[in-house]
Amino acid sequence: MLAMIVARASNGVIGKDNKLIWHISKDLQHFKLLTSGHVIIMGRKTLDSLPFLLPKREHWVITRQEDYVPPYEGVRVFHSPEEAVAEANKLNDMVFCIGGAEIYKSLMPYADRLYVTEIYKEYDGDALFPPIRADEFMESVRMTGSDETDEVPFDFVIYSRI
Numbered sequence: 537m538l539a540m541i542v543a544r545a546s547n548g549v550i551g552k553d554n555k556l557i558w559h560i561s562k563d564l565q566h567f568k569l570l571t572s573g574h575v576i577i578m579g580r581k582t583l584d585s586l587p588f589l590l591p592k593r594e595h596w597v598i599t600r601q602e603d604y605v606p607p608y609e610g611v612r613v614f615h616s617p618e619e620a621v622a623e624a625n626k627l628n629d630m631v632f633c634i635g636g637a638e639i640y641k642s643l644m645p646y647a648d649r650l651y652v653t654e655i656y657k658e659y660d661g662d663a664l665f666p667p668i669r670a671d672e673f674m675e676s677v678r679m680t681g682s683d684e685t686d687e688v689p690f691d692f693v694i695y696s697r698i
């Protein structure tokens with residue numbers, strides 16, 4: 537099963553200058569809890585933005601560069617989203633696409649479930665999450681994620697493919 541996990545502003549923004557814009561520690565904990573123990577698939581730019589490999593997760597990266605050598609040992613390299621999806625389908629496990637914008641867009645047709653942290657604020661940015669089509673996904677769970685100690689309100693939402 538392929539899931540995508542993303543934190544998205546109310547105007548669809550997910551990043552700027554190859555960085556996350558916000559720092560929401562509860563969302564980082566949520567991300568860690570969901571993805572630990574699983575394969576995570578990402579675009580080459582998102583891998584570049586990581587300061588280190590995320591513990592307890594197998595990293596797969598997608599790049600068009602035939603001679604690409606990842607910056608960390610143990611990262612599995614794919615040259616198309618379809619190639620990564622075919623390998624993911626061989627696993628009897630949930631695999632998480634963790635971004636960024638280009639890879640979310642190309643893997644959206646294959647995603648069974650979307651874990652979306654919906655942040656109730658608009659941000660200025662250059663990376664966007666693709667629209668979630670109402671004829672393809674339905675909201676199956678919505679939980680309030682923030683409390684009065686958080687700078688911005690946000691919900692944890694799960695969308696399931698119809």
Ligand SMILES: NC(=O)c1ccc[n+]([C@@H]2O[C@H](COP(=O)([O-])OP(=O)(O)OC[C@H]3O[C@@H](n4cnc5c(N)ncnc54)[C@H](OP(=O)(O)O)[C@@H]3O)[C@@H](O)[C@H]2O)c1
Pocket residue numbers: 541542543544549550551552553554555556578579580581582583585598599600601604614615616617634635636637638639640642663
């Ligand atoms: N808010 C969130 O939850 C979240 C999560 C993740 C990332 N982000 C943000 O998203 C932004 C990065 O997104 P992005 O779109 O710029 O980069 P990206 O999707 O992480 O990576 C893009 C790269 O993936 C490779 N690629 C894309 N499509 C491909 C295809 N069809 N076949 C083979 N390789 C392909 C290419 O690598 P090569 O150039 O090497 O060929 C391309 O340059 C950052 O701002 C980051 O902070 C936000």
